[in-house]
Structure formats: structure tokens, C-alpha cells
Amino acid sequence: MNRAGIIDTHAHLDDKKFRQDIQNVLKRAAEAGVTRIITMGNDFTASRHACILAEQHPEIYAAVGIHPHEAKEVVPRTLEGLRILAGNSSKVLAWGEIGLDYHYDFSPRDCQQDVFRKQLEIAAELELPVVIHDRDAHEDVLSILKDFTGLKAVIIHCFSGDLAIAEECLNRGYYLGIGGTLTYPKNNKLRNVVKYVSLKHLLLETDCPYLAPQPWRGKRNEPAFMTAVLEEIARLKEMPEEEIAKATTANAQKAFWGE
Ligand SMILES: [Zn+2]
Ligand SMILES: [Zn+2]
Numbered sequence: 001m002n003r004a005g006i007i008d009t010h011a012h013l014d015d016k017k018f019r020q021d022i023q024n025v026l027k028r029a030a031e032a033g034v035t036r037i038i039t040m041g042n043d044f045t046a047s048r049h050a051c052i053l054a055e056q057h058p059e060i061y062a063a064v065g066i067h068p069h070e071a072k073e074v075v076p077r078t079l080e081g082l083r084i085l086a087g088n089s090s091k092v093l094a095w096g097e098i099g100l101d102y103h104y105d106f107s108p109r110d111c112q113q114d115v116f117r118k119q120l121e122i123a124a125e126l127e128l129p130v131v132i133h134d135r136d137a138h139e140d141v142l143s144i145l146k147d148f149t150g151l152k153a154v155i156i157h158c159f160s161g162d163l164a165i166a167e168e169c170l171n172r173g174y175y176l177g178i179g180g181t182l183t184y185p186k187n188n189k190l191r192n193v194v195k196y197v198s199l200k201h202l203l204l205e206t207d208c209p210y211l212a213p214q215p216w217r218g219k220r221n222e223p224a225f226m227t228a229v230l231e232e233i234a235r236l237k238e239m240p241e242e243e244i245a246k247a248t249t250a251n252a253q254k255a256f257w258g259e
Pocket of ligand 1: 097
């Protein structure tokens with residue numbers, strides 16, 4: 001299909017599931033029109049790996065950060081190391097993924113909050129956009145973010161709130177990352193959000209290798225599969241895919257590149 005290049009704003013290409021065939025994964029992404037991929041950091045090792053991938057492949061960009069699952073492992077040196085990584089490469093576009101996960105609670109909540117705040121401080125200082133992971137923690141995520149007014153851009157990835165929360169995010173100028181969960185039969189809540197919120201705030205993502213869209217559900221997700229998300233947004237908004245592609249790409253340019 002001939003369409004404007006689309007951007008996968010949230011991937012985990014450092015995952016070992018991609019170790020064997022990253023070249024083929026990138027080739028299929030290009031064939032599907034995915035021209036840029038932003039790969040996340042979950043911990044220090046993943047962040048460093050993300051930076052290496054970004055240096056090796058022109059279409060890959062990186063974010064560095066500590067996922068709430070890993071918050072309990074953080075020592076001051078960890079964050080200093082990430083700050084250095086971020087400063088070393090022009091391909092580090094954002095700080096992420098960071099936030100709160102009250103679904104799994106792999107780290108104690110006060111520790112998650114502390115590490116979240118510390119990373120928001122650094123991101124504000126470095127003027128980097130932040131990529132937020134919010135699982136069953138909408139209230140605390142939004143209240144902590146409220147304390148940080150100087151953030152370059154805020155992306156709530158794999159958005160899982162309802163329409164009221166989406167509207168609060170939009171009022172604050174945040175972006176909502178939309179991925180494979182939009183295609184899951186039971187997810188009317190997200191379809192309702194996508195249908196009614198302004199296209200100006202939506203970003204495409206995969207969160208690969210996780211959360212493959214419905215046709216591939218349960219399998220390894222990859223950037224090429226993002227076309228299923230694009231198709232579903234187009235269907236919900238009753239607009240041509242080309243328009244959705246153009247708009248979400250422009251949003252990603254603005255959010256991550258400040259253009
Ligand atoms: Zn996440
Ligand atoms: Zn993720």
C-alpha cells in the first residue's frame with residue numbers, strides 16, 4: 001500500500017525475541033510503511049541496548065529509562081548512567097518508559113513513585129519528552145505528572161483509561177499511544193476513546209514483542225503489524241487510512257522531534 005510513512009512510537013527491539021532476525025523484522029516494517037521505530041529502555045541494560053540499536057540502524061531511535069517493574073533495583077548510579085547515555089547520542093529522543101504499574105506491583109508503590117518522580121525531574125532538565133507506562137494507576141500517574149509543568153511532551157503509551165481520563169490528558173496536551181489492544185474484541189472502552197478524541201493527540205505504537213493485534217494475538221508482535229492498528233483507527237474515525245497515517249506521523253514528529 002502506498003501511504004505516508006508511519007512511526008512505531010513504542011517498541012522493545014532489544015528483546016531477545018528479536019535477536020535472531022532483526023534484519024527481517026526491519027525489512028517487513030519498511031514494506032508495511034513503518035519508516036521509523038522508537039525503541040524503549042526498561043532498565044539500564046535495555047536502555048544501553050536501545051542506544052546501540054539506534055546507532056546501528058538509521059530507522060531506529062531510542063528512549064532510555066527505568067520501567068516501574070524495575071524501580072526497586074534503582075540506585076543513584078543507575079540514573080546517572082542513563083543521563084550519560086541520553087547525552088551521548090542524538091538518536092535518544094525521549095525518556096522512557098517510566099511510570100506506575102499497580103497491576104503487577106513488582107516494585108513497592110512508594111518506590112515506583114519515587115523513581116518515577118526522579119526520572120521526570122531528569123527528563124525536564126534534559127528537555128526530553130517522557131513516555132509513560134500507566135497500568136491501573138491513572139489517578140496517581142496524573143497527579144504526579146501535574147507537578148511537572150516543564151516537560152517537553154508527555155506520551156501516555158498503551159492508553160488504557162476511559163473517555164474522561166482521555167479528555168483530562170488531552171486538556172493537558174498529552175499524547176495517547178494506541179496499539180494492538182485497540183483490536184481486541186472486548187476492548188470497547190478504548191475504541192470509544194479513539195472514536196471520540198481528537199486525532200491531533202493520537203500516536204501509533206506496537207509495544208512489540210508484546211500485545212500483537214488480534215490477527216496475530218498471542219504471537220510475537222512486530223512493527224509491521226501496526227497496520228492493523230492503523231486500519232482500526234481509520235474504521236472507527238470513518239476516515240481514509242492515508243489521513244490517519246499522515247496525522248499520526250505529524251503528531252509523532254511534534255511529540256518526539258519537536259517539529
Ligand atoms: Zn508499558
Ligand atoms: Zn513498553
